[in-house]
Amino acid sequence: VGHAVLAINGAEVNGRVTADGKDVMEFLSNPANYPVSIRFGRHRLSSNEKLMLASMFHSLFAIGSQLSPEVGSSGIEMLETDTFKLHCFQTLTGIKFMVLADPRQAGIDALLRKIYEIYSDFALKNPFYSLEMPIRCELFDQNLKLALEAAEKAGPFGPGS
Amino acid sequence: NSELFTLTYGALVTQLCKDYENDEDVNKQLDKMGYNIGVRLIEDFLARSSVGRCHDFRETADVIAKIAFKMYLGITPSITNWSPGGDEFSLILENNPLVDFVELPDNHSSLIYSNLLCGVLRGALEMVQMAVDVKFVQDTLKGDSVTEIRMKFIRRIEDNLPAGEE
Numbered sequence: 001v002g003h004a005v006l007a008i009n010g011a012e013v014n015g016r017v018t019a020d021g022k023d024v025m026e027f028l029s030n031p032a033n034y035p036v037s038i039r040f041g042r043h044r045l046s047s048n049e050k051l052m053l054a055s056m057f058h059s060l061f062a063i064g065s066q067l068s069p070e071v072g073s074s075g076i077e078m079l080e081t082d083t084f085k086l087h088c089f090q091t092l093t094g095i096k097f098m099v100l101a102d103p104r105q106a107g108i109d110a111l112l113r114k115i116y117e118i119y120s121d122f123a124l125k126n127p128f129y130s131l132e133m134p135i136r137c138e139l140f141d142q143n144l145k146l147a148l149e150a151a152e153k154a155g156p157f158g159p160g161s
Numbered sequence: 162n163s164e165l166f167t168l169t170y171g172a173l174v175t176q177l178c179k180d181y182e183n184d185e186d187v188n189k190q191l192d193k194m195g196y197n198i199g200v201r202l203i204e205d206f207l208a209r210s211s212v213g214r215c216h217d218f219r220e221t222a223d224v225i226a227k228i229a230f231k232m233y234l235g236i237t238p239s240i241t242n243w244s245p246g247g248d249e250f251s252l253i254l255e256n257n258p259l260v261d262f263v264e265l266p267d268n269h270s271s272l273i274y275s276n277l278l279c280g281v282l283r284g285a286l287e288m289v290q291m292a293v294d295v296k297f298v299q300d301t302l303k304g305d306s307v308t309e310i311r312m313k314f315i316r317r318i319e320d321n322l323p324a325g326e327e
Contacts, residue, residue, distance in 0.1 A: 092207055116208040120204040
């Protein structure tokens with residue numbers, strides 16, 4: 001069905017192994033561990049896959065704005081397929097924020113702007129973060145996670161539903 | 162609370178004066194540090210103010226004076242002395258929070274105490290594809306009645322334009 005186990009009892013799962021090294025199938029087949037909460041979702045992209053996606057999309061975004069019959073068109077803001085929607089927000093400084101989401105997920109525009117704020121706070125205001133490098137800031141990750149969870153909870157009708 | 166801010170900036174400048182021993186070098190360092198702040202601050206500004214792209218330098222001046230300065234320093238400088246070509250203007254600051262309680266001694270007469278601000282403006286505008294020259298032309302610390310910052314548009318930065326902005 002294309003879905004993978006993403007987390008068990010709140011702790012993220014890496015492939016077939018839980019965060020503390022147990023095998024997922026073993027854990028699930030042991031009734032002593034029930035009740036158990038399992039989060040399913042689309043398989044997460046690896047870092048390499050993300051890099052490839054970003055660099056490919058960077059070019060496509062630019063080509064999109066040139067191909068457009070409208071003068072002064074922006075680049076590709078949204079790419080919709082049967083299985084996912086890719087949203088892209090480009091800032092005036094040229095930074096692009098991309099979100100891959102379920103096609104029915106609403107509130108992505110607000111999410112992209114929230115992510116811009118989180119980036120400008122927890123990445124840029126951290127003096128030890130160098131511009132254009134991968135962001136390895138814990139506070140950034142934490143706040144990003146919170147924002148994503150809030151958007152996911154809101155479901156197909158956006159926050160406040 | 163602005164006292165800590167004033168004290169922190171003051172400590173920074175005096176330390177630089179000790180480290181570099183001549184005013185010109187200190188001015189350069191302040192500009193450099195300001196630049197590094199500006200390239201980061203611009204994203205915070207854009208993320209929070211939802212200001213769109215400015216269509217000309219006059220709009221830019223308005224945004225800088227009425228939104229940016231208000232947001233970050235709590236003051237609203239006035240915009241004056243436009244050049245005939247519309248590529249230069251002055252920001253007049255009645256008061257400057259960086260220099261509360263500061264007096265420049267005689268041995269630092271060529272120190273541009275608030276030069277950090279010039280760097281910030283330069284760095285921030287560069288990130289939105291504008292090359293500008295920013296300098297202080299009047300300074301209350303040097304006995305002038307107001308503090309005046311002159312901003313000059315040099316050129317649009319064409320390399321690495323974000324897609325869709327041609």
